[in-house]
Amino acid sequence: MSRDQLVVQRARKSFQTGNTRHLEYRIHQLEGLHRFITERQKDIADAVKRDLGRSENAVDLFETLGLEGDIKLAIEKLAEWAAPRPVEKNLLTLLDEVYIQPEPLGVVLIIGAWNYPWAITLQPLVGAIAAGNAAVIKPSEVSSHSAKVMEELLPLYLDKDLYPVVTGGVSETQELLKQRFDHIFYTGNSTVGKLVMEAAARHLTPVTLELGGKSPCYIDKNCDLTIACRRITWGKFVNCGQTCIAPDYILCEPSIQDRVVEEIKKCIKEFYTDNPKTFEDYGRIINQRHFKRLMALMEGSTVAVGGDSDETQCYIAPTVLKDVTETSKVMKEEIFGPLLPIITVSNVDEAIQFINEREKPLVVYVFTHDNKLIRRVRAETSSGALLANDCLVHFTVSALPFGGVGNSGMGCYHGKHGFDQLSHLRSCLIKQLNKEGVNSMRYPPHTAKKLGWARFFLLKQVNVCRLRRMVLLAIFTGLAAFLVQSFLRRR
Template identity: 40%
Template sequence: MNISDHINAQQAYFNSQITKPIPFRKEVLLRLKKTIEKYEPDIEDALWNDLRKSKFESYIAETGFVLTELNRTLKNLKKWATPKKEKTPLFLFGSKSHLQYEPYGITLILSPWNYPFQLLFAPLIGTVAAGNCAILKPSPASTHTTIISKKIIEEVFDPRHVLLIEADNRETNLILQQRFDYIFYTGGVEYGKRVMEAASKHLTPVTLELGGKSPCIVDKDANIDIAARRIVWGKFLNCGQTCVAPDYVFVHQEIKENLILKLKEEIIRQYGENPQESPDYPRIIHSGRFYNLMLLLKQGKIEIGGKYDEQDLYIAPTLISGITPENRIMNEEIFGPILPIMTFDNRETVINYINSQEKPLALYYFGKNKKNIQDVLGKTSSGGACINDVVSHLANPNLPFGGVGYSGMGHYHGIDSFYTFSHTRSVLTTSTRINPGLKFSPFAGKLPILKRFMK
């Protein structure tokens, strides 16, 4: 079957109404949960082979994340999907209003290679919970994870409900020419533009989860020990290949040297004197990304790291000082284990710099002064933010995750995944027992009464 045939088969399946009842949705989600649990060792092996992720990192950022999302959805789906009553104004006397959540239909989910399990299955949970059918297209770069993901999908779902298709970039372009009812894309900005352009031809709604350069500000009153530990963890998680990783640090001039010292100590504490031997330090996904990152190592002063092994796709956790906004490293998303450090004396200078760039997916601030915290939050814009932490806002299922501007549009996780993949339908039900004549012509003498009601 070609892609058109698959879409037609899913459309017929969706039109049969089988995906809409809540018991059906919960049944397949429960089956998905049990199947993921069954294949958890295989998922760990796949993530190790693709990115050399440890079992701990694979669970906290991939498998465990998805299972938490499944548990929360299974527990709350009936409540989320229940129609919600809304108030009705007096001038519509005799009517009742409610909101009803209905699925879009056939969704396309395009997922990336950096978190190849989480970023495929997390949006899938939302679209199935909302009652849709789905076609999944994972990245061709994370081949081992795709193999086990496909096995899980085929074991859990009827292909007329959910289908995983392997495709390269050319084939993905052909898929995007088809008409879908919703497209969910996670990846880079440039391809995100192509997704949105393709969607526009059919007026298809989209969610774009992109990226950008997420700033990290360390003010002079920050707890430096805590800041260093959390920045090192968040930056070098998945070898820096995280869309919300701190992309660069602005540190107050008074504490620059101390912070760099503490960051060095933390790198050694977390990954050892030789991170290449650490079982907890992942690798670059492929040689293309490796060589791109190597070019960024030629700028500024390397404070620690800088070592690499081409055959192993290894680049050490690296800190670079002496960087200015004009350097190339400050003009593209790094997406790797390289952290440039710049200094500031005046917080307004940092705020102005951030506001002169595209809006980031995340913003991080370390400091104790509440007024300064509110100043930074109030004068900047980002998809999400953490105060005295990094990355961890993703772990709260009560917080929606998404970007703004060039870092994306739309959001998901938890109830927001259900809302993202549901059309909110407004329904007004009017009684036939009474028939108020205010809204019907002739209108003579009715305007003063209408104004009074509508106020």
Template identity: 45%
Template sequence: MNPHEGLVSRLRAAWLSGKTRPMEYRVAQLEALGRFLDEKKQDILEATALDMGKVTQLDSAFIRKDPYGVVLIIGPWNYPINLLLVPLIGAIAAGNCAVIKPSEISRNVERLVAETLPKYLDKDCFAVVTAGVEEATRLLENKFDYIFFTGSPSVGRIVMTAAAKHLTPVTLELGGKNPCYVSDNCNVHNVARRVAWGRFFNAGQTCVAPDYVLCSLEMQEKLLPALREAITEFYGPNPQESPNFARIVGDKHFQRVRALLNSGNVAIGGQTDTETRYIAPTVLVDVQQDDPVMQEEIFGPILPIITVASMDDAIAFINARERPLALYVFSSCKKVVNQVLEQTSSGGFCANDTIMHMTLTSLPFGGIGQSGLGRYHGRFSFETFSHPRSALLRGIGREALNDPRYPPYAARRLPLLRAATETKRRAVCAIL
């Protein structure tokens, strides 16, 4: 057993309890840290003197947003234009050169981007690379100054491993199983329409789609007919004939998603057609936690419903799993919404709707933990592709003002040195 496993588990349990969330707690801990610096000041000075032998005003200090250099942007197949060009806009705005790799799975978009985009952009600074798995692996062997990847967690690990060889920073936009808790106190008709839209849009091939519903058994009985009504409203009595319902992108993905229909029992939908890669909008009930449909991101038009006894059970269910890219809650009670928000962790959060939070460019979009690393959208795309370079501009004169920092050090110089470096709040402390 790892000797630190118990320690990490203990700290994680404390974090999950919500102990660190209140502002008062954070302030108290910061003040305690300030007391440490104040009360142990002499000990710290003596220890640093033994270890290292060491102890700005009127200057111009600022942060300059510098481009990283040559960046690599790897796009996914499910939204092959948007999820390739939105990060590219940020890279260009920040002043970078870029290698752009569209997904080989969306073949037509890949060909379009490769053949036409270079005609619009400066070929000296921007290039499109078409590559399968093997070629992409070779591409990642090169040193880039930043890598932006959108895709699955498994491939994200490969990208991050390759980046680590060059100490290259990354943004990983991944995915995960996005929970959707539906409380007993809500408008069932509205919930069904918004959940059905978010789940079945693009045949469920959306990284922020609600992946499964958590609700009481009573709510499930109300929700099923409302979901059936919403699906019919959106796609007609036979969704296979609807021009508004998409298909699974490829045969491999079709076979994977279709196999997930064996989990639980089909309450709505379930029809498939191999030739056209059609899977009907489907709702599953009687789903168990260890069923295959609950072990991976679905990325298809299947919505499992898991029944829970209470909101606390739903929160515990969510927290027992990897942190998702998005988390949804439906309730007419603000207390319920706030409690789910405060007691869980996710890349993004949306109450009483699905997907819409990621359409606001004023909000950063990204995951946490296994669902991703980093943020973008709007100005956050510019920030992602910019290095915040700290800069200090000093004049060559006024050398007398620098005397306190030069050796030999004397007790009479300490007050001036402290005045130049201290950080004040309620108490005074200095970190040298």
């Protein structure tokens, strides 16, 4: 039996003890995860610094701060999320208990990504723990220092049998995917996403795929370009552009292209100084393979800002490319780096057409003062999310489901959405063994009269809340009338 088989078998055996069905146990594990994040902040920051060149404050801002918020929310809301959820009834079930009961799925496989090696790997784990599952955690081998810290330290804070960390490369991941899980949660690119889905299909295992794609950013010529470009610059060059929801390219009219370039250039200088290479809040490309891939993507495009690079340090400066066409190399795949191409379009009609001719992106960004234009882009395009007049920040809203559509993914998480995604929402109907007369319409022989009654009871829509109010009102009215009559009799 392989190592991975033993790990999964041990996790399933631990799940079958039933410990995770108790909310107190889940909360205890969530509190352990919170202690890990807070007590090991320095270890986490050092690992990310070695993997991606990110500063300690940036690690706190973009990795652990959101994780802390998710854990606290799950602890606070767990009893509410896990409680039975009453549903509307029909006339036939008016006297029955009818509700949805969230229950654990079993053993979940979480395959993390390297660009945010802590947030993207552990946020799904929050949902898995809250929902009462066991989870096998597979951090990305590309962010090797983070993976090592996770493997060594996380078991000190969580049940090591229920939540084991498995490290390794492609072969280890392939071996893991041969095992049967009850859900697989993968974050990464669509090519690997297809392989994950194919492996899951062999066991009829449901999947959540958090992928990426080329998220477009349309800038209306009449908007405040200074503010728009400031927010776009921040959203694009955070983590050296290695963010799945970063604006991948800009769409704008030719008349504002030069102004957009100048505004972004000013912002790059403001955020990262004249020399981003020496600035602590500007990181590095994850490895030389991705460095070379990004350098190749620039071929054939005009560099308007930046373009400097150093292969020995995996450094590429914040770069803006102008006069890009749809056939340019940089438009053939998701960039996932600090390159920002600008494509000119004659109007919003052409921008919408350009977006719709391509795979559905993770986000559509639009910058404009015109609410009608925002509504039009929302109505006429499809994406995992729509964000107007800002970048990235929808990721911080736990009440919003985070996920893609089509080529950018399937399923969602964050907050209650993560809990529901990793739960089985079980339908429950509880009857009593009495009042059998009402069931006579369903028993043979099936006469026209019985069919008529069945039609009435099954198709008649009943607003139970309204019915309840009417019953209470009738009771209150009857009681008031009785009290009035009693009072008059006494007189």
